[in-house]
Amino acid sequence: MKKIYYLSTCSTCADIMKDAGISESTGFELQDIRTQKITSAQIDEMKKMAGSxxxxxxxxxLKYKELGLKDKKLTEKDYKNYILEHDTFLKRPVVLIGDKIFIGSEKKNVAALKAAATE
Structure with missing residues (x-):
């Protein structure tokens, strides 16, 4: 399975997709999380691969500060619910390639993603 959860309006996501060669023509399933919401089953699958x-x-x-979440002790259930309620809380992009998961835009993660996407 090759899938990416991203925001089409996010320039960082677009840059990562371009650099890693991620597109429908390279066999990836693309899910814009703004137009096609993440389901509970999908977030559970990501959690299983990511660990939490x-x-x-x-x-x-921005909502993290707006809602005062930095001052609260969040549980795993809270994290899941916030991600399902507001797509902005998903660290993106999230890319699934086989049994590997790549989360976010940190340089080390993007380098590993590029290597895996071109295998």
Missing amino acids: YEVLFSRRA
């Missing part, structure tokens, strides 16, 4: 919902959660989201 917290790893998938973005603290950079």
